[in-house]
Amino acid sequence: MTKLTSLDSHAALDESTREIRDLKAALDEHAIVAITDPQGKISYVNDKFCAISQYSRDELLGQDHRVVNSAHHPKEFFRALWATIGRGRVWKGEIQNRAKDGTFYWVDTTIVPFLDESGKPRQYVAIRADITERKRAEEQVRELNAALEQRVLERTAQLEAANRELEAFSYSVSHDLRAPLRAMDGFSLAVLEDFGPQLPGEGQRQLQVIRQAAQRMGRLIDDLLGFSRLGRQPLRTQAVDSGALVRTVLEELGAPWPDRQVEVRLGKLPACVGDAALLRQVWMNLLSNAVKYSRKRYCARIEIGARRDGAADIFFVRDNGTGFDMRFADKLFGVFQRLHRVEDYEGTGVGLAIVQRIILRHGGRVWAEAAPDQGATFSFTLGEGVGA
Amino acid sequence: MTTGGTGQMLLVEDNPHDLELAMRTFGKAGVAERVQFARDGAEALDRLFGDATRPVHAESDNLGLVVLDLHLPKVDGQEILRRIKSDARTKHIPVVVLTSSRELKDVAECYRLGANSYVIKPVSSEEYALVVRTLGVYWLQFNHPPK
Numbered sequence: 084m085t086k087l088t089s090l091d092s093h094a095a096l097d098e099s100t101r102e103i104r105d106l107k108a109a110l111d112e113h114a115i116v117a118i119t120d121p122q123g124k125i126s127y128v129n130d131k132f133c134a135i136s137q138y139s140r141d142e143l144l145g146q147d148h149r150v151v152n153s154a155h156h157p158k159e160f161f162r163a164l165w166a167t168i169g170r171g172r173v174w175k176g177e178i179q180n181r182a183k184d185g186t187f188y189w190v191d192t193t194i195v196p197f198l199d200e201s202g203k204p205r206q207y208v209a210i211r212a213d214i215t216e217r218k219r220a221e222e223q224v225r226e227l228n229a230a231l232e233q234r235v236l237e238r239t240a241q242l243e244a245a246n247r248e249l250e251a252f253s254y255s256v257s258h259d260l261r262a263p264l265r266a267m268d269g270f271s272l273a274v275l276e277d278f279g280p281q282l283p284g285e286g287q288r289q290l291q292v293i294r295q296a297a298q299r300m301g302r303l304i305d306d307l308l309g310f311s312r313l314g315r316q317p318l319r320t321q322a323v324d325s326g327a328l329v330r331t332v333l334e335e336l337g338a339p340w341p342d343r344q345v346e347v348r349l350g351k352l353p354a355c356v357g358d359a360a361l362l363r364q365v366w367m368n369l370l371s372n373a374v375k376y377s378r379k380r381y382c383a384r385i386e387i388g389a390r391r392d393g394a395a396d397i398f399f400v401r402d403n404g405t406g407f408d409m410r411f412a413d414k415l416f417g418v419f420q421r422l423h424r425v426e427d428y429e430g431t432g433v434g435l436a437i438v439q440r441i442i443l444r445h446g447g448r449v450w451a452e453a454a455p456d457q458g459a460t461f462s463f464t465l466g467e468g469v470g471a
Numbered sequence: 472m473t474t475g476g477t478g479q480m481l482l483v484e485d486n487p488h489d490l491e492l493a494m495r496t497f498g499k500a501g502v503a504e505r506v507q508f509a510r511d512g513a514e515a516l517d518r519l520f521g522d523a524t525r526p527v528h529a530e531s532d533n534l535g536l537v538v539l540d541l542h543l544p545k546v547d548g549q550e551i552l553r554r555i556k557s558d559a560r561t562k563h564i565p566v567v568v569l570t571s572s573r574e575l576k577d578v579a580e581c582y583r584l585g586a587n588s589y590v591i592k593p594v595s596s597e598e599y600a601l602v603v604r605t606l607g608v609y610w611l612q613f614n615h616p617p618k
Contacts, residue, residue: 272597273596
């Protein structure tokens with residue numbers, strides 16, 4: 084009976100020894116293993132430890148871990164490590180070590196303290212995994228990020244410098260280019276006032292031409308500055324009541340024009356999302372064009388409306404005015420591009436360029452359809468992200 | 472325009488053409504003798520605060536208006552404005568900024584420094600004359616400065 088039990092327990096012991104041996108073999112395949120005594124002296128290392136540290140087992144046994152110390156970690160790091168395992172707690176962390184040839188390697192480390200009957204550490208078993216590659220990749224990512232950040236900083240600085248330069252430029256345009264114009268206009272007027280009676284009529288007319296040209300250049304400078312300012316100010320988007328906006332713009336343009344016959348048809352306009360001040364300028368420029376280019380009609384007709392096209396609302400302004408030849412449609416939205424003679428229709432040729440710039444900044448699109456003497460239709464959308 | 476008041480105007484203007492046109496307008500309005508001018512920022516400061524030979528300018532007490540361009544050689548207009556408005560002897564003097572700058576930051580900065588008015592020089596001569604005449608009439612005739 085007893086014998087049988089003893090045999091059984093022998094078998095059980097064999098079984099568990101085999102299991103432990105198998106486990107150890109598997110562990111040695113996978114991990115870097117070392118055991119140290121309570122003082123930190125190495126009492127066991129497996130082959131992987133020897134391989135990664137490049138020290139032989141004989142060189143390691145009896146040493147402490149300072150033999151592989153890389154001087155990467157501060158003293159406090161190891162003090163905290165020892166304080167943890169000294170209290171019988173498991174320590175986990177990443178350690179950079181130095182191999183015999185001076186190269187560095189990183190190990191993900193778990194140190195498990197084993198205690199004696201009195202609760203004091205009997206030995207420490209350290210299981211480690213080689214994470215040198217991962218650390219190198221992390222370091223590369225860090226370096227790339229730092230380089231990228233540096234480049235972003237440099238680019239931002241360049242852009243800011245370019246912006247400041249542009250601002251200084253438009254500043255000087257607004258100030259310095261205007262002064263000679265004032266002199267041209269002012270002294271022409273002074274000649275007319277002081278010597279007008281002595282001048283023949285043709286001389287007076289020529290002085291008026293100088294004055295008109297100077298004043299026109301003043302308006303060109305103003306419009307150009309307005310156009311360049313558009314690109315600099317940030318969009319302040321909000322919900323915009325298109326119908327109310329169009330009504331105030333029409334009012335400002337002088338609707339219902341008592342001295343002309345103008346029929347305005349204002350359809351129902353959907354609300355939209357955009358920069359109200361800029362969209363106001365879009366409507367102002369399109370509507371004032373419609374009013375301007377239809378003024379030779381006995382009865383001018385201006386139609387304002389919107390239609391749905393898939394996800395986008397298309398707004399349009401249609402007039403029955405002088406129109407234009409579609410062959411020149413590509414010039415329509417360029418700065419200082421005009422399709423009519425200045426003596427027929429006044430203007431600087433910046434209005435539609437401003438319209439296009441604002442619409443593009445809203446992520447939208449603007450286009451025109453027209454024929455000579457058949458009126459014109461200007462249509463625009465606002466971008467999907469911005470539109471209602 | 473009648474010359475009811477007795478105050479003087481200091482016109483600070485570096486552009487000789489603008490200055491000539493302004494003086495022409497003041498002449499027509501009959502106030503040319505009440506207008507002094509300075510051609511750059513340093514000269515304006517000398518007239519306002521005196522120089523080595525005149526520690527305090529004799530006429531600055533009777534100055535009813537300073538009309539100031541912003542872009543001036545040597546000392547710029549904003550610095551002159553700052554000096555005028557931070558000195559007990561001069562801070563009561565109305566200062567009108569007359570400039571071609573439409574920059575919003577110039578407008579904001581001038582008012583922050585205590586400018587009494589900010590006027591953009593029109594290109595059209597009729598308007599320029601109107602502006603200069605209106606400024607003279609309003610600030611020298613109608614405005615009642617502290618004494």
